[in-house]
Amino acid sequence: MTRFLNIKTGLVLILMSVFALASRAECKPVIIPIPAQMDVTEGVYVPLEKITVNCDDAAAAGWVKNHLQEWYGDNAPQVKGGKTPSGMNNDEEYTLAIDEKGVVLAAKTIKGVRWGLYSLRQVAMAKRHTLTVNGYIVPKMTVKDAPKSEFRGMHICWFKETRAWEVERLIRLAAYYKMNYAVIESWGTFRSEKAPWYGWPDSDMTKAEIARLKGIADDLGITLIPQLNVFGHASGSRGSGGKHAILDISPEYQSLFEPLAGWNWCLTNPESRKVLITLLAELHEAFGNPPFIHIGGDEAAEPSCPECCSRPYSEILLELLSAIDKAINEMGARPMMWHDMLLEHGDPRWKGFYDHGTKETAKAALTLPKDIIICDWYYGDEKPAYPTLSYFQELGYSVLTCPWINTGMRGQIKYAQAHGMYGVLATLWNHHYGDELVSMYCQSSCLMWYGDDPAIPSRQNNFYNHLRQMGWDMKLKDHMQFGIYRYDVPTEVLNPHF
C-alpha cells in the first residue's frame, strides 16, 4: 500500500513538473485590472520599437509619445498617429495588437488610449542579456478591453501625518489601475486661505500642492474630487483619537460645533453653514472645479446643543443639506455623500448592513435633492442581495457601492453592476499601506473594470513592480518612499500598541 502511494505520488509530481514547465504562471504577462479579453501567444516576445496610435483625438499620439519618453528615455519606441477604427463606441474602450511588426493601440478617445498604454507598460520588460537597459520587449498578444463600471474611484484620506508624495503615489496608482476618479478627503488638513483657522496649521494639503496634483491627475486621466465633512466627523481627526483639528488650537470657534466633543457641526448655527459653503467653494476652486464634491455625512452623533435638540433633527439636516446642495449646484457640481445616516438604525430591512441614522435623520432620504450621489459603504461578508443599494436607487439617487478591506467586496460590486448602478468608490481609510493596500487596489480595480476578481498570478510582486514604476515617475529617492510600508520593519510591529 505504501509502495503504491509512493509510485502514485511520484507520478503526480512528474506530471505537475511538466505542467509547470509548459505554463509557468510567472512567465505569463499580467495586466491589472484584468482585461475583458486578452490572447497571448505564449513564450513569444517582440521588441518594443514602434507604436501606431489609432485615435481620432488629436492629442492622443502626442500624449503617448511624451509618456513613452518619460518611461523609456532613449529606448522609447517611435510613435505614429492614425484614425479610430469603426465600431468603437465607448470612450474608454481600447484594443492592443502586438506582433513582430509593432504595436497598434486603437481607441475612440484619449481616455481609452491612456488605459491601453498603461496595459502595455505593465507587460513590457527590459531586454535580456545586458548590464543596463538597452530596449524593451513585449509579449505577442491582443487585448480588447472596456470597463464594466462607469464610475471607478478610490477614496484617499489626507491625514495630518500623510505626506503629499503619498497622496500623489496613490493617485498615480489609481489611474494606472484604470480608475477615473479619486476622492481626496481633508482630515483637517486643507490649508484654507478664507478660513485660515480651519485645520492643522502645518499640513501638507496646500493650494499649491493641490494644483500640482490636479495637473498630474488630469494628465493621467483621473479626476480629483475634494471631500469636506459637513455633518459628523467635524473634528477632522479620527474619533478614536480625541483630537480636533480646529478646537484644539482655536477654542474661539466652539459655537460652530456641537458641544459634545465637537464631533458634529452645529447645524442650526447660520455661521457654520456659511463657513462650510465657503470652504466647499474654496476647495472646489482649488481642485479645478470638478463635477463632484464629497460632503461626507457619515457616523454623525445625536445633537447636543439646546437649539439642535429643540427641533426634529431631520428637518435641520434637510435644511443644511438642501442649502449645501444648492450652493454646490451653483458651483456647477453635484454633491456626493455617505449613506449611513439616511437609514434608521434597527430597521429590520437593513439588518447586517450599516445604518447609523435615527428615525429623524432617515426621513431626510425621502426628501433630499436627487442629484446627490449616495455612497453606500459596506464592509461585511458577501451577501445574496444588497437592499440598501436598491433602496437608494429606487428613491431616484445615483448610487456607488463603497467597499473597504472586507472579504465581500466581490458581491457588492457585482450586484451594483448587475443592477445598473453608477459605480464603485473603493475606500482605504487608514489602511493605505501593507497587504490591505495591495488588496484594495488589485481586487477592487479588477472588480470595477473587469467585473470579477479571479486569482492574479504573483499579485503581490506585480503590484510591487507597479508601485516601483510610480516611484520612477515621481523620481523618488528616499528609502521610506518605496514599497508598501515606510520602514523595512513596520512601525506597527515595532510598536504594537500604537
Ligand SMILES: [Zn+2]
Ligand atoms: Zn447645534
